[in-house]
Amino acid sequence: MEMEYATILLLLAGVFGLFMAWGIGANDVANAMATSVGSGALTIKKAIIIAAIFEFAGAFLAGGQVTRTIRKGIIDANLLAGTPELLVFGMLASLLAAGTWLLIASHRGWPVSTTHSIVGAIVGFAMVGIGMDAVHWGKVQSIVASWVVSPVIAGSLAFGLFMSVQKLVLGTDKPFENAKRYVPGYIFLVGFIISLVTLLKGLKHLGFHLTSFQAVIFSVLAGIVVMAIGTYFVRKVEIDPEADRDFHFANVEKVFAILMVFTACAMAFAHGSNDVANAIGPVAAIVSIINSGGEISQQSPLPSWVLLLGAVGIVLGLAMLGRKVIATVGKNITELTPSRGFCCELAAATTVVIASATGIPVSTTHTLVGAVLGVGIARGIGALDLAVVRNIFLSWIVTLPVGAFLSVVFFYVLKFIFS
Amino acid sequence: MASSYLTGIFGSSPIAPLQKHMEKVHACVEQLIPYTEAVLARDFIAQERHYENIAKLEREADEIKNKLRMQIPNRLFMAIPRGDLLDVLRIQDKIAGKAKDIAGLMLGRKMQIPEVITDDFLLFVKRNIDCCTQACTAINELDELVETGFVKAVTDLVETMVQKIDDIEHDTDQMQIKIRAELFNIEKDLNPVDVMFLYKIIDLTGDLADGAERVGNRLQLMLGQ
Numbered sequence: 344m345e346m347e348y349a350t351i352l353l354l355l356a357g358v359f360g361l362f363m364a365w366g367i368g369a370n371d372v373a374n375a376m377a378t379s380v381g382s383g384a385l386t387i388k389k390a391i392i393i394a395a396i397f398e399f400a401g402a403f404l405a406g407g408q409v410t411r412t413i414r415k416g417i418i419d420a421n422l423l424a425g426t427p428e429l430l431v432f433g434m435l436a437s438l439l440a441a442g443t444w445l446l447i448a449s450h451r452g453w454p455v456s457t458t459h460s461i462v463g464a465i466v467g468f469a470m471v472g473i474g475m476d477a478v479h480w481g482k483v484q485s486i487v488a489s490w491v492v493s494p495v496i497a498g499s500l501a502f503g504l505f506m507s508v509q510k511l512v513l514g515t516d517k518p519f520e521n522a523k524r525y526v527p528g529y530i531f532l533v534g535f536i537i538s539l540v541t542l543l544k545g546l547k548h549l550g551f552h553l554t555s556f557q558a559v560i561f562s563v564l565a566g567i568v569v570m571a572i573g574t575y576f577v578r579k580v581e582i583d584p585e586a587d588r589d590f591h592f593a594n595v596e597k598v599f600a601i602l603m604v605f606t607a608c609a610m611a612f613a614h615g616s617n618d619v620a621n622a623i624g625p626v627a628a629i630v631s632i633i634n635s636g637g638e639i640s641q642q643s644p645l646p647s648w649v650l651l652l653g654a655v656g657i658v659l660g661l662a663m664l665g666r667k668v669i670a671t672v673g674k675n676i677t678e679l680t681p682s683r684g685f686c687c688e689l690a691a692a693t694t695v696v697i698a699s700a701t702g703i704p705v706s707t708t709h710t711l712v713g714a715v716l717g718v719g720i721a722r723g724i725g726a727l728d729l730a731v732v733r734n735i736f737l738s739w740i741v742t743l744p745v746g747a748f749l750s751v752v753f754f755y756v757l758k759f760i761f762s
Numbered sequence: 763m764a765s766s767y768l769t770g771i772f773g774s775s776p777i778a779p780l781q782k783h784m785e786k787v788h789a790c791v792e793q794l795i796p797y798t799e800a801v802l803a804r805d806f807i808a809q810e811r812h813y814e815n816i817a818k819l820e821r822e823a824d825e826i827k828n829k830l831r832m833q834i835p836n837r838l839f840m841a842i843p844r845g846d847l848l849d850v851l852r853i854q855d856k857i858a859g860k861a862k863d864i865a866g867l868m869l870g871r872k873m874q875i876p877e878v879i880t881d882d883f884l885l886f887v888k889r890n891i892d893c894c895t896q897a898c899t900a901i902n903e904l905d906e907l908v909e910t911g912f913v914k915a916v917t918d919l920v921e922t923m924v925q926k927i928d929d930i931e932h933d934t935d936q937m938q939i940k941i942r943a944e945l946f947n948i949e950k951d952l953n954p955v956d957v958m959f960l961y962k963i964i965d966l967t968g969d970l971a972d973g974a975e976r977v978g979n980r981l982q983l984m985l986g987q
């Protein structure tokens with residue numbers, strides 16, 4: 344079937360995709376990096392640079408699986424074999440809907456999950472614009488289940504990590520010396536876990552095929568390299584007796600602050616790997632249809648420039664608008680000292696990276712909040728506002744229908760314009 | 763315009779204000795030493811001055827208390843249970859109130875302490891304040907408790923501190939018995955109304971250490987969670 348308006352639609356796909364990626368960068372990434380800035384481990388400028396590098400890396404190296412799910416896992420494309428343009432309109436509508444909702448909610452300061460937005464939008468247009476059968480309800484079910492499970496896993500991991508920090512460092516006679524001894528170990532863990540999960544599953548689209556054994560070896564090596572870099576900085580931390588006067592653990596926290604730089608990288612990488620798909624999954628679907636002249640194939644590979652588009656969009660959004668968000672947060676989170684912040688970030692990053700590797704889109708927002716709750720339950724945080732937590736966890740009740748509604752509206756508008 | 767959900771998640775930790783409150787209470791109570799010395803020296807002008815200080819510090823402690831109560835609504839999930847927190851705050855507040863009552867009473871009645879018990883009385887006042895000082899030290903460990911997540915090393919340390927509070931309070935009990943005995947020996951030679959108020963002042967002063975001991979007890983409860 345001849346695709347009319349092919350160029351325009353491609354252009355629109357690029358623009359809307361960039362718009363969505365930009366929104367993700369401005370909103371989500373800023374929140375992901377906020378814990379590192381708030382705890383004092385990073386300045387805003389350093390946070391943006393780290394985020395830029397590692398979001399890009401995460402998106403490019405490990406974003407393939409989730410992109411595939413968003414692109415073809417949710418909708419049964421076979422039903423559209425006769426009318427491929429509907430899929431194009433739908434994906435465009437989803438991008439526009441999710442991006443618009445992101446803009447509105449960010450402006451109002453409401454918690455919004457980009458993942459929920461795009462999934463809600465896609466399911467919305469598929470249900471209404473095509474038919475109930477168009478949706479792979481089994482897949483949707485497992486995705487929704489993961490939205491419940493991921494904060495729980497992150498919370499448990501954070502709890503466990505904090506307990507280990509208590510046992511190894513905080514509860515000992517010489518917390519500063521022990522911090523210097525064990526923090527490199529934690530740094531190794533950061534490098535190892537991120538590498539392992541990524542190598543085991545994520546690099547197939549770049550043509551790398553590794554056996555599990557090779558993945559483990561490379562991960563250990565990566566962990567050691569990262570640990571070496573970290574140890575260099577840890578060695579340089581000296582005890583400042585003045586700092587200890589008010590608060591005996593001030594110097595210990597300085598050591599953990601170095602660890603938080605690495606977990607910030609991990610957090611950015613994980614976020615990039617999972618959320619870039621929210622912007623470019625739909626774009627990839629549109630591109631593959633247009634490029635194949637209207638054929639809907641389940642097999643077409645992901646073009647690299649699409650991933651690039653997403654990664655660049657995220658970085659742009661972060662640099663342009665994310666600064667303000669990070670600045671706001673940085674002023675207000677004084678309770679999250681590095682020893683806690685690292686537990687939250689490593690737990691959240693691990694959970695998200697695992698989800699990315701298995702192709703499941705999760706909400707980094709919810710995962711991070713789950714991790715924070717985990718540390719709170721371990722009595723590691725002075726006070727948590729449960730009303731805010733509840734609002735965040737319930738935000739999907741609004742996001743899913745709004746995303747679906749907007750998506751349906753835009754779908755019919757596009758259908759009208761281009762038919 | 764730009765804001766983040768993360769800003770709202772962390773409520774203001776009540777630990778710092780609680781510690782500040784105790785320090786204010788302690789400063790208030792400490793003023794009783796120069797106050798008592800002024801009483802013993804029959805220096806009414808100095809006595810009034812010190813009373814004003816005590817009253818001012820008690821008011822400031824009150825403000826901190828009210829502010830803290832406002833900032834821990836029910837929806838906060840805290841490392842320290844809300845009930846225990848509010849209890850400690852209330853007990854601390856009562857200590858400052860008691861100091862003000864003591865000073866006010868002695869001032870209002872232009873009280874004079876009999877020669878026989880002046881030395882012991884001053885020591886008694888000082889020992890009660892030692893008890894409050896120790897309670898203040900223990901409360902100041904709260905931020906370390908939260909930092910370590912109530913790890914055994916620190917909870918043990920705090921337990922030792924609380925034990926010391928109890929020891930000092932026991933001291934004050936002994937001193938109180940001694941002073942009352944001394945007063946009993948000479949009470950027939952004194953104006954009966956004055957004697958009754960003297961006994962009352964001794965009791966009120968002893969209540970300072972009692973309050974400190976109760977602070978220690980609450981702190982122990984917090985550890986046990």
